[in-house]
Amino acid sequence: MEAVKIKLYQNMVNYKREMSYGYVQTYPLPTPSMVKGMVHDLLKLKKFHNLKISIQGNYESIVTNMQRVYKFSRDRNTCPDNPYDIIVGNSSKTATHGVMFVDLIVEMNLILHICFDEAHLNTKLLEAVKQKTVVLGRNEDIALVDFEQTKMVNLQKCDKQILFNNNIFIPQEIAKEVSLYGTSYRLPFYYNPVSSFEDNRIFKFVDVMYIIKDSEIQKIDYLIDDDNETVFFVTALGNKLPSIYTV
Numbered sequence: 001m002e003a004v005k006i007k008l009y010q011n012m013v014n015y016k017r018e019m020s021y022g023y024v025q026t027y028p029l030p031t032p033s034m035v036k037g038m039v040h041d042l043l044k045l046k047k048f049h050n051l052k053i054s055i056q057g058n059y060e061s062i063v064t065n066m067q068r069v070y071k072f073s074r075d076r077n078t079c080p081d082n083p084y085d086i087i088v089g090n091s092s093k094t095a096t097h098g099v100m101f102v103d104l105i106v107e108m109n110l111i112l113h114i115c116f117d118e119a120h121l122n123t124k125l126l127e128a129v130k131q132k133t134v135v136l137g138r139n140e141d142i143a144l145v146d147f148e149q150t151k152m153v154n155l156q157k158c159d160k161q162i163l164f165n166n167n168i169f170i171p172q173e174i175a176k177e178v179s180l181y182g183t184s185y186r187l188p189f190y191y192n193p194v195s196s197f198e199d200n201r202i203f204k205f206v207d208v209m210y211i212i213k214d215s216e217i218q219k220i221d222y223l224i225d226d227d228n229e230t231v232f233f234v235t236a237l238g239n240k241l242p243s244i245y246t247v
Contacts, residue, residue, distance in 0.1 A: 003052075003115040004126050005225060007149035008134065010108040012063075013141045018188075026062070026103040028210055029055050029169060030110070030136055032234055033188040033203070038136050039114055042128040048190050049121060052233035054113035056168035058213060061106045070097045110136075110143075111166060113153070113231045126152055153225040162217040162230055167210065170232040175209035178220050183210040189236040206234045 015027040015034060030038075032053050039051070072095050116122050129150055134143040172184060185208050191201040223231040 001115065001155045001223075002119070002122060002152055003054075003113045003155055003225070003231070004122050004129070005149065005151055005153045005227075005229070006110075006112040006114065006129055007146040008108075008110040008112070008136065008143040009146065010105070010110070010136070010141060010143050012104045012106055013108050013137045014102055014104055015137050022100050024100060024102040026105055027185070027187075028059075028105075028167060028183075029057055031187040031189075032169075032206060032236075033190060034136060035112060035114070036190055038134065039125055042132055042134070043121060043124055047193070048236075049116055049118060050236060051114060051116045051121075052235045054168075054231045054233050055110070056164075056166040056230070057108055057110035058166050059105045059108045063104050063106060065102045065104050067100060067102055068097060069100050070095055111229060113155075113225065113229075113233070115233070122152065126150070149227075153227070155223045155225055155231055157221060158224045159219060159221050161219060162222065164211060164213055164215045164230065167213050168230070168232060169208040169234065170211055171234055172207040172209050174220065174222075174232065175211070178217050180209065180211060180215065180217060182212065182215070184208075185210060189234070204236050206236065208234055 013026075014024060015030045017025040017027055032055065035053050035055060036048075036051065040049070114122070114125065116125070129145055130147060134145055135141060136143050169185070169187075170180075174180075175182065186205045187208055188203040189206050191203045194201055223233070225231055
């Protein structure tokens with residue numbers, strides 16, 4: 001099995017947790033939906049194409065920053081009593097502002113393995129990552145690509161003892177199978193298409209365990225790449241697919 005290995009560096013980044021507004025918390029690693037969105041945007045895909053994603057990385061610390069935030073209405077009529085009028089293009093809107101606190105991960109080094117079901121998209125993704133600006137997290141969270149370590153890699157099955165070199169998301173079923181302890185997350189992967197901002201986004205979630213660096217597993221079937229990096233895929237179709245770990 002082949003996959004695209006992407007190595008990224010981000011100086012200060014926030015992978016926003018849902019339902020955190022006045023104090024914007026962050027996940028310790030980007031969610032599958034963030035990575036899916038990043039690669040679909042790089043490829044300018046207009047609909048969901050199924051893929052498998054492995055997410056791992058290390059960082060130095062987390063700090064909390066205070067930011068002033070401005071919010072604009074979509075239409076002036078939605079907030080008729082707001083005295084702050086602005087013109088954006090040919091549209092009249094209203095604005096509000098305030099202060100919020102934002103968690104920022106410092107010195108994030110990420111390793112992503114991505115494998116589309118359609119092999120030609122893997123080749124296109126590798127080209128796009130090396131030619132376009134990569135954004136992962138917020139709109140301002142630009143990533144620096146390590147061009148030497150971003151490449152197509154072969155994945156092989158392995159069953160030796162693992163000592164994790166990075167913090168990593170692994171499928172929760174696998175973590176339970178080997179009694180590996182960490183932080184459980186139910187993370188969004190993708191949502192069904194919507195036609196307007198008013199439509200509800202119905203997400204498909206995946207259950208993962210966040211395992212910290214230097215954790216150890218005695219023996220389990222998993223994948224490694226050409227650089228002996230451990231790979232644990234999650235996919236929107238469910239984590240119990242034996243084909244993921246059969247190469």
